[in-house]
Amino acid sequence: MHRILSRQQLSENVYRLRVEAPLIAKARKPGQFVIVQVDTDFGERIPLTIADANPAEGSITLIFQAVGATTMNLARLQEGENIAAILGPLGKATHIEKFGRVVCVGGGIGVAPLFPIAQALKNAGNHLTVIIGARTKELVILEDEMRTIADDLVLVTDDGSYGRKALVTEPLKELCESVDRKPDLAVAIGPPIMMKFAAATTLPYNVRTMVSLNTIMVDGTGMCGGCRVTVGGETKFVCVDGPEFDGHKVDFNNMMKRLQSYKPQEDEARHTCLIDAQADRLADAQVNV
Amino acid sequence: MNHVHVTPDELKSQARATLSALEAAAQNGDALKARDRIALPQQDMPAQDPMVRSCNMFEVTYGYFEEQARVEADRCLQCKNAPCIAGCPVAIDIPGFIAKIAEGDYAGSLAIIRESSLLPSICGRVCPQEVQCQKHCTVGKSLKDQSKSVSIGRLERFVADWDAGMKGLSDLAPEDENGNALPPSAVSGLVAAAGGKIPPVKPETGKKVAVIGSGPASITVAADVRREGHAVTIFEAFHKPGGVMIYGIPEFRLPKKIVADEIHTLERMGVEIRTNFLVGRTRTLGQIMTEDGYDAAFIGAGAGLPRFLNIEGENLVGVFSANEFLTRSNLMKAYDRKRAATPLSQPKKVAVFGGGNVAMDAARTAVRIGAEEVSVVYRRTRTEMPARVEEVDHAEEEGVLFHFLRSPVRIIGDENDRVVAIETLDYELGEPDDSGRRRPVPIPGSERTMKVDTVIVSIGNDSNPLLVSTTPELEVNRRGNIVADEHGRTSMDRVFAGGDIVLGAATVILAMGEGRKAAAEINRMLSGE
Numbered sequence: 067m068h069r070i071l072s073r074q075q076l077s078e079n080v081y082r083l084r085v086e087a088p089l090i091a092k093a094r095k096p097g098q099f100v101i102v103q104v105d106t107d108f109g110e111r112i113p114l115t116i117a118d119a120n121p122a123e124g125s126i127t128l129i130f131q132a133v134g135a136t137t138m139n140l141a142r143l144q145e146g147e148n149i150a151a152i153l154g155p156l157g158k159a160t161h162i163e164k165f166g167r168v169v170c171v172g173g174g175i176g177v178a179p180l181f182p183i184a185q186a187l188k189n190a191g192n193h194l195t196v197i198i199g200a201r202t203k204e205l206v207i208l209e210d211e212m213r214t215i216a217d218d219l220v221l222v223t224d225d226g227s228y229g230r231k232a233l234v235t236e237p238l239k240e241l242c243e244s245v246d247r248k249p250d251l252a253v254a255i256g257p258p259i260m261m262k263f264a265a266a267t268t269l270p271y272n273v274r275t276m277v278s279l280n281t282i283m284v285d286g287t288g289m290c291g292g293c294r295v296t297v298g299g300e301t302k303f304v305c306v307d308g309p310e311f312d313g314h315k316v317d318f319n320n321m322m323k324r325l326q327s328y329k330p331q332e333d334e335a336r337h338t339c340l341i342d343a344q345a346d347r348l349a350d351a352q353v354n355v
Numbered sequence: 356m357n358h359v360h361v362t363p364d365e366l367k368s369q370a371r372a373t374l375s376a377l378e379a380a381a382q383n384g385d386a387l388k389a390r391d392r393i394a395l396p397q398q399d400m401p402a403q404d405p406m407v408r409s410c411n412m413f414e415v416t417y418g419y420f421e422e423q424a425r426v427e428a429d430r431c432l433q434c435k436n437a438p439c440i441a442g443c444p445v446a447i448d449i450p451g452f453i454a455k456i457a458e459g460d461y462a463g464s465l466a467i468i469r470e471s472s473l474l475p476s477i478c479g480r481v482c483p484q485e486v487q488c489q490k491h492c493t494v495g496k497s498l499k500d501q502s503k504s505v506s507i508g509r510l511e512r513f514v515a516d517w518d519a520g521m522k523g524l525s526d527l528a529p530e531d532e533n534g535n536a537l538p539p540s541a542v543s544g545l546v547a548a549a550g551g552k553i554p555p556v557k558p559e560t561g562k563k564v565a566v567i568g569s570g571p572a573s574i575t576v577a578a579d580v581r582r583e584g585h586a587v588t589i590f591e592a593f594h595k596p597g598g599v600m601i602y603g604i605p606e607f608r609l610p611k612k613i614v615a616d617e618i619h620t621l622e623r624m625g626v627e628i629r630t631n632f633l634v635g636r637t638r639t640l641g642q643i644m645t646e647d648g649y650d651a652a653f654i655g656a657g658a659g660l661p662r663f664l665n666i667e668g669e670n671l672v673g674v675f676s677a678n679e680f681l682t683r684s685n686l687m688k689a690y691d692r693k694r695a696a697t698p699l700s701q702p703k704k705v706a707v708f709g710g711g712n713v714a715m716d717a718a719r720t721a722v723r724i725g726a727e728e729v730s731v732v733y734r735r736t737r738t739e740m741p742a743r744v745e746e747v748d749h750a751e752e753e754g755v756l757f758h759f760l761r762s763p764v765r766i767i768g769d770e771n772d773r774v775v776a777i778e779t780l781d782y783e784l785g786e787p788d789d790s791g792r793r794r795p796v797p798i799p800g801s802e803r804t805m806k807v808d809t810v811i812v813s814i815g816n817d818s819n820p821l822l823v824s825t826t827p828e829l830e831v832n833r834r835g836n837i838v839a840d841e842h843g844r845t846s847m848d849r850v851f852a853g854g855d856i857v858l859g860a861a862t863v864i865l866a867m868g869e870g871r872k873a874a875a876e877i878n879r880m881l882s883g884e
Contacts, residue, residue, distance in 0.1 A: 106594040109696050153592060287633060290661070291676040292676075
């Protein structure tokens with residue numbers, strides 16, 4: 067059981083939980099993730115990235131978007147309540163060294179797993195440019211945190227409600243084209259389609275680009291193979307070989323289709339969850355009256 | 356093959372009639388001669404009607420009725436040389452325990468089994484007896500049909516179930532909502548509630564032993580080491596202990612409460628179980644041994660890395676490893692669509708690649724979740740299938756189709772990367788290979804396609820490299836299995852290993868046997884300090 071020490075809503079569907087997990091807090095490195103289960107009887111196991119950790123306090127920070135049944139249930143847990151099971155840290159840690167100029171590209175919720183990686187890269191002495199992209203202003207997260215570590219920060223929104231009206235690929239391309247600011251490494255984390263186009267943007271400029279994949283998983287230890295992706299023509303398991311891969315080699319199209327494997331079932335489960343959440347709100351409202 | 360379903364009631368009354376005749380003969384002072392014993396009818400395993408069980412997850416078999424167990428025990432010739440014992444990986448005194456059943460002393464019978472085996476209710480159900488003890492049985496040899504050997508496994512299960520409180524429970528006659536008869540294990544809460552005695556634990560020694568994984572090898576080590584008074588902690592990566600017996604073997608073949616009962620016994624003995632703990636990630640084995648103060652460790656982490664065929668289309672949507680398909684269904688209970696949050700695909704036409712027990716489990720699970728047509732594609736013949744004969748028979752009774760001497764070449768997808776068909780090649784059997792089985796040879800030009808929407812790849816597991824990759828001190832062979840000597844000792848000081856992570860994918864009984872040896876060595880090492 068893992069007690070929730072604090073709970074914050076960052077945007078409409080995005081939540082930040084600080085959770086007791088002393089062993090994971092001590093062992094985790096940037097780039098790693100956990101498998102979370104809200105109830106261990108009939109609950110689903112879902113992978114979530116570790117956004118931050120405090121080994122002294124024995125806590126880890128999870129940032130997630132309530133988009134499916136399990137994340138919606140997770141979002142309904144309050145401070146002081148418990149998460150039934152957290153397994154981790156899983157996956158390989160990001161390879162951190164001094165590359166020179168590094169650009170970290172985060173889209174939407176992807177900014178959360180990007181933050182510890184950007185922080186570690188900065189601490190290793192790299193020049194750090196951060197590009198944060200979101201659909202609209204309300205969905206921008208961790209801007210302040212990123213500002214504390216970035217040498218440069220570019221903000222873009224799809225609708226132009228905040229920062230530049232652009233996709234992340236625009237400022238990324240400009241960087242790649244520039245003579246004196248061309249990155250030695252790009253790290254792109256966000257929706258699969260964003261990572262796909264970020265990798266396609268850097269490819270002609272030969273800028274090495276790491277992406278962090280979040281696929282369907284059950285165990286997270288290499289046992290089920292549900293997370294497999296094609297990387298450079300070979301099958302890799304995201305949970306043990308990743309989650310980070312060379313973005314220029316990932317078959318994003320196949321990965322995106324595999325992510326839709328359970329769409330009908332997920333839609334149905336989400337519908338049930340929305341009804342439950344409405345019932346909750348209704349109950350709260352009645353208590354307040 | 357044509358299967359005729361004989362109802363459990365009929366089997367019971369047949370056995371009762373045979374037993375009455377035997378008792379009458381005994382009262383006349385006619386001792387059974389070997390010839391008479393061989394002539395006794397082999398007792399069939401009572402089972403749920405295939406039409407009923409293919410729509411439920413309850414255990415397929417009932418276990419013997421007492422009358423059947425007595426008749427079957429009378430078939431045993433009590434051979435002086437006991438060839439069956441030589442076929443048992445843990446050398447159970449088989450004639451000994453069978454003689455006790457014939458006498459009606461079931462507690463005595465179980466005590467004999469327990470001298471060598473810790474998990475009779477499990478092994479009685481899942482051991483491949485036909486290639487072990489029953490392969491050597493004199494009765495089978497006399498009848499020139501090894502399938503007619505004394506049903507040693509069923510007798511083992513009978514006494515274990517009897518002890519767990521299922522004796523006579525067939526008479527409770529549990530039923531499903533449509534009034535169909537169900538096996539005694541379907542009575543809820545039965546086994547776990549039975550409790551029973553726990554093995555005596557010696558006074559605390561102050562020594563600590565870490566057991567990694569919680570499958571059959573680990574359960575055995577935990578029990579044997581704990582009995583000597585050492586503190587034992589089991590580290591399990593999943594949220595439920597039991598290993599392959601929980602995530603892999605389905606409920607219909609091994610009811611989960613039987614496994615839960617074994618785990619519960621460990622807890623009552625004082626074994627600590629830490630779930631959601633992945634050794635190699637949460638803590639390394641090195642940290643456990645040096646910083647956390649364990650005096651010894653046993654690695655029984657299993658062979659959890661699914662093999663794929665590396666053919667075109669294997670990453671299409673609708674292709675699963677058997678591990679994934681079974682874990683979703685068993686561990687995550689996804690077959691219970693109303694309550695489980697974990698989704699499971701809803702297959703219509705399924706191809707299962709492979710011929711082992713796991714392939715049978717996957718195929719039969721697919722049948723139970725409503726697939727219309729399930730085909731097993733296997734590149735050798737029925738004779739070479741590694742699956743237990745009973746599982747193959749059961750699968751066939753439940754409507755699973757078998758395509759022997761056929762092997763997949765590629766998996767074909769549509770524009771959405773969803774599986775629509777497989778292409779296969781026909782094979783013939785050539786010269787024997789290393790395993791002694793005749794090597795399948797492809798027949799050129801025999802390509803054919805078969806329409807399916809789901810493919811389950813079940814061609815075995817390799818050793819999961821996660822623990823080894825974070826423990827440089829551990830020596831592994833070229834297959835990635837941990838190298839251990841006959842006492843389970845690895846290249847790392849005070850660290851032992853056993854089960855599938857040493858053997859490659861094997862069986863519950865072999866894992867248990869290895870666990871026994873390693874536990875004895877751990878106990879010997881710790882007692883000398």
